[in-house]
Amino acid sequence: MIAYIENPITEQKYQRLSELGKDLKVPSMGAFLTVEVFDDQGRPLYAHKQRSHSWNRNAYNWFLCQVALVTRHNTFFGDGALTVKDISGTIHADYAGTIGWNGRLDTAFPYLAAAGQTNQGILVGSGTSPEDFDGHALGSLIGNGTGAGTLTYQAGNKQTAVWNSSTDTFSIEWLRYFNNNSGGAIDVNEVALVGRLHCFASSVWYQNVMFCRDVLASTITVPDTGQLKVTYIIELAYPE
Amino acid sequence: MTDMSYTEKPETEELYREMERLGQELKVPVPSSFLKVEVFKDGHNIYAHKQRSHSWNRNAYNWFFSQFGSASALGTTFEAGALTIKETSGTIRNDNSRGIGIGTRRTTARCIEDVNDTTDNFGYRVTAGTDDFSILVGISNTPEDFNHYSLQSQATHGSGSGQLDHAQTEPPVKSWDGTTRMFAVDWVRFFNNNSAGDIDINEVALVGGIYAPFYTSYDYGRMVMVCRDVLASPVTLPDTGQLKVTYTIGLVFP
Numbered sequence: 001m002i003a004y005i006e007n008p009i010t011e012q013k014y015q016r017l018s019e020l021g022k023d024l025k026v027p028s029m030g031a032f033l034t035v036e037v038f039d040d041q042g043r044p045l046y047a048h049k050q051r052s053h054s055w056n057r058n059a060y061n062w063f064l065c066q067v068a069l070v071t072r073h074n075t076f077f078g079d080g081a082l083t084v085k086d087i088s089g090t091i092h093a094d095y096a097g098t099i100g101w102n103g104r105l106d107t108a109f110p111y112l113a114a115a116g117q118t119n120q121g122i123l124v125g126s127g128t129s130p131e132d133f134d135g136h137a138l139g140s141l142i143g144n145g146t147g148a149g150t151l152t153y154q155a156g157n158k159q160t161a162v163w164n165s166s167t168d169t170f171s172i173e174w175l176r177y178f179n180n181n182s183g184g185a186i187d188v189n190e191v192a193l194v195g196r197l198h199c200f201a202s203s204v205w206y207q208n209v210m211f212c213r214d215v216l217a218s219t220i221t222v223p224d225t226g227q228l229k230v231t232y233i234i235e236l237a238y239p240e
Numbered sequence: 241m242t243d244m245s246y247t248e249k250p251e252t253e254e255l256y257r258e259m260e261r262l263g264q265e266l267k268v269p270v271p272s273s274f275l276k277v278e279v280f281k282d283g284h285n286i287y288a289h290k291q292r293s294h295s296w297n298r299n300a301y302n303w304f305f306s307q308f309g310s311a312s313a314l315g316t317t318f319e320a321g322a323l324t325i326k327e328t329s330g331t332i333r334n335d336n337s338r339g340i341g342i343g344t345r346r347t348t349a350r351c352i353e354d355v356n357d358t359t360d361n362f363g364y365r366v367t368a369g370t371d372d373f374s375i376l377v378g379i380s381n382t383p384e385d386f387n388h389y390s391l392q393s394q395a396t397h398g399s400g401s402g403q404l405d406h407a408q409t410e411p412p413v414k415s416w417d418g419t420t421r422m423f424a425v426d427w428v429r430f431f432n433n434n435s436a437g438d439i440d441i442n443e444v445a446l447v448g449g450i451y452a453p454f455y456t457s458y459d460y461g462r463m464v465m466v467c468r469d470v471l472a473s474p475v476t477l478p479d480t481g482q483l484k485v486t487y488t489i490g491l492v493f494p
Contacts, residue, residue, distance in 0.1 A: 010266070013262055013265070013266060014266060014268075016258075016262060017259060017262040017263060017266060017268060017270075020255055020258060020259040020262070021259065021270070023255065024252070024255060024256060024259060024294070025294060025295060025296050025297075025386070026256070026259060026270060026271065026273075026296065027271065027296060027300065027301055027304045027305075028259070028263060028268050028269070028270050029268060029269065029304070029305075029308050029309075030268075053266070053267060054267060055267050055268060055269060056267075057493075059269065059308075060269050060491060060493055060494075062307070063269045063271070063304075063307075063308070063491065064269075064271075064423055064425070064489075064490075064491045066303070066304070066307055067271050067300075067304065067489055067491075068364075068412070068425035068427075068489040069352060069362075069363040069364045069448055069450075070352065070353055070363075070412050070414065070425050071351055071352050071353050073414045079416060079418065079421070079493065080416035080418070080423070082414070082423070095351055097351070097352050098352050100307055101306075101307055101310060109310045109312075110310045111310045112310070133267070133493075133494050159310075159311075160311075160312075160314060161305070161309060161311040161312075161314050161323050163314075163320065163321035163322075165320065165321065168320065170305050170309070170311070170323065171309075172305075172309040172310070172311045174310065195310065234305075234308055234309040234310075235309075236301060236304065236305040236308075236309070238298075238301055238320065238386075239386060240320050240386070
């Protein structure tokens with residue numbers, strides 16, 4: 001059983017936003033996050049679901065560049081600029097294409113990471129610093145491995161959108177497993193979604209860009225030999 | 241000089257603002273879209289109104305969901321439950337290995353904001369005379385439909401009866417308002433009536449040269465209508481008059 005821990009007052013606001021979007025035909029993207037922990041026998045030890053609260057400046061700039069079909073504006077990363085800051089802190093502001101995913105057959109999905117990859121897809125960390133709209137990376141990334149303080153990052157799976165005809169909603173789940181073979185318990189405090197997208201420049205087509213970082217309400221401990229499962233669900237309600 | 245009247249109904253305007261406030265508070269991007277229609281005759285502004293654009297359509301929704309969800313096309317139809325694109329020609333694009341949107345540019349020498357012609361097909365900005373994408377206008381008052389993929393009766397380019405000379409799309413104007421925290425982009429296009437008769441404009445559309453997934457070459461986009469606004473009443477463009485249409489697309493930042 002997964003506990004839904006969203007504050008009822010904010011949940012009401014999210015639902016109102018979705019209703020308004022349907023009524024007015026204005027798309028507003030919903031995002032949920034589930035975090036589950038299993039023991040070495042696959043038995044559930046912990047599970048919760050919440051709203052993801054943290055589309056950041058990168059995500060906003062991505063959205064506006066797509067919907068308005070424009071390229072970058074200014075060269076800094078802040079109010080009044082349309083740029084991207086990748087997870088290394090580099091700002092991308094070339095005057096060329098826009099920000100987005102064009103889904104080439106020979107390139108990966110933005111959120112689809114390979115096993116061991118810690119610069120794309122769902123990432124986790126131990127940092128507790130508050131979410132920041134201008135944040136571009138996890139506060140303290142938990143690395144891939146089997147040494148102390150590391151988790152073994154599994155590969156993501158290609159996902160397919162699902163249509164719910166009762167709610168007129170498209171949703172898609174991106175999930176990732178992390179195995180703890182470090183010899184000790186590991187505390188997880190933050191989760192992020194990092195996409196690999198075109199960001200203006202043609203010489204280096206893809207950049208790894210964090211679009212949301214959720215700081216968990218309380219620390220989640222993954223025991224030694226345990227498994228962590230993190231799922232981001234992105235949805236859009238249609239005005240059918 | 242005619243004052244620009246804001247024709248949005250107060251009750252719906254309040255709902256749009258409520259939605260923008262909630263989006264800002266919850267950090268959920270909510271696009272704002274406005275439409276301005278102006279008419280000039282002999283250099284004088286004889287008509288002007290501004291309203292909300294009410295009509296992001298299925299193409300737009302599928303585009304946005306594909307981008308943010310990293311979702312590839314699904315299904316072969318263009319209806320609820322299908323994640324496809326319907327071009328203005330009526331062709332449905334649905335290659336299930338690709339996403340919808342633009343992620344690159346045509347060549348190293350061209351920008352998405354540069355003027356494009358029908359061999360490039362990227363973005364909203366086109367050459368004079370191009371009437372298959374960018375801002376387009378028409379004479380039909382058929383109600384807006386979420387599934388519409390083209391104008392219902394387009395006023396094509398030309399100087400014959402019922403036609404309009406389509407000017408080049410203006411370069412986009414980007415602005416940041418630190419008070420409202422809105423980043424806005426204005427897309428403008430002029431249309432000149434040299435048809436020797438009046439033309440009643442009833443519908444306006446935004447058609448993007450969007451890289452719809454589904455194509456084996458990534459060198460050019462497909463023409464995709466993402467919104468179509470039917471005007472509350474016909475706007476008459478007199479002979480030798482000029483029509484100016486502005487779409488303002490914005491986002492209120494947290």
